[in-house]
Each structure stands twice: as C-alpha cells, then as structure tokens.
C-alpha cells in the first residue's frame with residue numbers, strides 16, 4: 536500500500552480536502568482500510584472536474600488493484616478491477632473475441648469512476664457506459680464485500696452512485712462479439728443547416744461527434760461507423776448535409792485515426808489513444824444534457840457566444856440513448872450532450888455557468904456529475920424525480936455515513 540501526497544484532480548483545479556489518499560494493492564487491503572477508518576471514499580483516475588470524488592478522511596485510490604480480467608463468453612461479460620483504465624484493458628477484451636458497446640473520448644479514465652458518474656461516449660442508439668454494468672462488487676461500511684447485480688431491487692439506483700454507497704472493487708460489464716470501425720471527418724456545416732438536422736447528423740453513423748465554437752458553423756463532424764461482421768469495410772457518403780468528407784488525420788499519437796481507415800473498436804471509439812497525454816490538465820470542462828428534441832437549446836447558448844468564446848477551447852456535441860437509471864443524466868429520453876472544453880480559466884467559467892445554466896433551464900438541462908456546474912440541491916432535485924429513492928438507498932447502504940461527501944450533501948441532499 537502506498538500513501539501519496541498528491542491531492543489534486545487531473546486538471547489541477549480541485550484540491551482534495553481528504554486527510555490521506557491510500558492506494559491498496561488488493562481487495563483485501565482495501566477491505567482492511569475501510570474497516571479501520573471512520574470515513575472513506577472511492578477514488579478513480581481523478582478525471583472529474585469538481586469535488587465529486589473528494590470527502591473527509593481517507594480517499595481510497597483503486598487504481599493499484601490488479602485488473603485481473605475475467606471474460607465469461609457464455610454470459611457475455613467482462614469483469615475487471617474497478618480502477619482499471621478502459622484503454623489498458625480494451626485490447627485484452629478484444630483478444631478474447633469480444634467488445635464493449637462504447638467508450639468515452641478518453642481511454643485513460645477508470646471503469647469504476649466512469650460508470651459511477653454516467654460517463655458516456657456518443658451514439659443515439661448507445662447508452663452511457665454505466666448502462667453496460669451487469670454487476671458491482673463493493674465493500675460496505677465495515678469492509679464486508681457484497682455484490683449488486685442487474686435485476687436486483689434498487690440496482691438502477693445503486694449503479695450510478697457517485698461513490699456514496701460503498702467502495703467498488705470490481706465491475707462486470709456487458710460485452711458483445713468483437714467488431715471493427717472506421718472514423719471519418721466531415722465539415723464544415725453551416726450553423727442553420729446543422730440546427731435543422733441535429734438528430735439526423737448524429738444518426739449518420741454508429742457514434743457521431745460534432746464540434747463548434749458557436750460561430751456561424753459546426754467546424755467538424757466525426758462519424759464513427761461500425762463495419763458489419765464479415766465485411767472488410769463499409770461504404771460511407773462523400774458528404775453530410777452538404778459538408779464534404781475530408782482526408783482526416785491517419786492517427787498521430789494524439790488522436791485516433793480519422794481518415795476512414797478500418798481498425799479495432801478500441802482504437803476508433805475514443806478520440807485519444809491510450810499512450811497519448813491529451814492537453815494534460817490545461818482545461819476544465821462542463822457538460823449538460825438536454826432531450827434530443829430540444830436542439831434549440833444550442834441557439835439559446837449561442838446567444839452567449841461573446842462571453843463563451845474567450846474561455847472556450849471547443850464545444851463537443853454528442854448523443855446518448857435513454858436509460859432508466861435513477862441518477863442518470865440520460866434517464867427517460869434520448870439526449871443531446873453539450874460538452875464544453877474550456878481553457879483552464881476555472882474562475883471565469885464558474886462565473887459564467889449560472890447564466891449558461893439559466894439558458895438551459897427551459898430545456899431541463901441536467902449537468903454531468905463529474906464536471907463543473909453551479910446547480911444546487913433544489914435545481915438538481917427538480918431534474919431527478921427518483922432522487923428521493925436514491926437518498927433512501929444511500930441511507931440504507933451507509934447508515935453511519937462512512938462514504939458521505941460534501942458534494943453529496945450539497946448537490947444531492949444525501
């Protein structure tokens with residue numbers, strides 16, 4: 536076990552207030568720490584941009600516990616240590632003949648941390664990464680292990696947990712027979728054309744991402760298309776609503792190949808290869824989810840362009856399929872995900888967010904749990920009808936508030 540003095544999140548904008556960060560090397564060590572400490576909270580790869588991962592007492596960094604990949608071909612599952620980074624295990628899953636249904640933009644993020652917050656990739660027919668969770672192995676407040684599985688009462692609440700129900704040691708994910716993918720680049724697309732066809736543009740491939748800085752156009756559209764089983768390639772159109780297909784980058788160590796070449800799913804779904812260090816910490820992010828039918832929310836945000844642009848790297852738009860998970864930002868309806876990658880101006884972004892979120896309020900804009908937001912408990916409660924049930928679930932799983940966090944109290948009322 537190693538005690539580390541680093542107290543910052545990945546972007547360096549959140550200083551953890553915990554007394555200690557401990558990094559156990561095994562599930563048994565993790566259980567001993569939980570049993571021996573009054574306050575403990577799970578920590579993944581620290582990629583959240585707010586204090587969701589912080590708590591008093593001990594932060595338990597799960598990245599030291601071995602991945603120990605177990606693939607069950609009959610059940611179609613892959614089980615991994617919770618601290619495993621998607622990008623390190625994905626090629627191993629592929630070698631067994633299976634694939635995940637989707638990945639986030641960054642493969643460096645841990646499975647336990649990503650699924651705890653409803654992290655998503657893109658794809659109108661694809662649920663968030665949390666929807667792939669078949670079971671969680673967790674440690675309760677006294678360090679006793681338990682398993683919650685899909686179909687158990689309360690599973691839809693327990694699976695997107697923000698670290699409030701226990702320490703997750705292993706995660707079992709759905710897998711499917713392996714497949715390959717190509718990624719093509721289109722652009723630019725005039726703003727009005729895009730606004731009139733947001734859902735169709737995002738249905739142009741298996742997984743589509745669009746980029747804008749809220750000027751007169753969408754600069755670039757990345758279309759990731761699944762190659763059918765048994766085929767060498769798939770035909771893609773030469774233009775998308777008038778936007779031409781561009782040569783695209785062949786992949787350069789910073790980005791995965793965007794030139795239409797066919798490759799494994801794990802080397803096309805994320806935007807960055809695992810060996811890259813994308814803009815390490817020189818950014819902060821906020822993200823909101825609105826029903827896909829409310830694409831007009833983009834015009835509302837564009838009204839703030841003058842105030843947004845001085846702090847913006849780029850805004851990425853994606854889609855995610857509806858689910859039934861209690862705290863899921865995609866609960867109930869297919870969503871448009873509006874993700875701002877800001878320059879590392881956390882104070883200016885924090886000052887802008889109340890106005891930005893006011894623009895999204897008429898569209899029921901839900902914030903990403905792992906990113907910056909100004910919304911408080913009342914605003915969040917209005918967006919999550921099943922929040923009272925989640926509070927009850929937390930109270931039952933953690934009656935002495937071993938895993939409680941200031942974020943949970945402030946934003947969720949847990």
Ligand SMILES: Cc1cc2nc3c(=O)[nH]c(=O)nc-3n(C[C@H](O)[C@H](O)[C@H](O)COP(=O)(O)OP(=O)(O)OC[C@H]3O[C@@H](n4cnc5c(N)ncnc54)[C@H](O)[C@@H]3O)c2cc1C
Nearest residue numbers: 577579580581582583640645647648654655697698703905
């Ligand atoms: C460059 C970058 C790109 C990103 N891209 C995307 C994207 O494409 N899509 C998207 O939706 N989000 C994206 N995010 C946000 C990110 O996916 C989420 O913030 C995610 O939760 C981070 O996972 P993590 O492992 O770093 O978790 P942490 O930030 O360490 O923790 C997040 C939450 O999970 C809990 N937790 C973590 N591990 C455990 C455990 N083992 N047991 C119990 N609780 C645990 C923590 O308590 C906390 O509540 C991005 C972030 C960055 C920095």
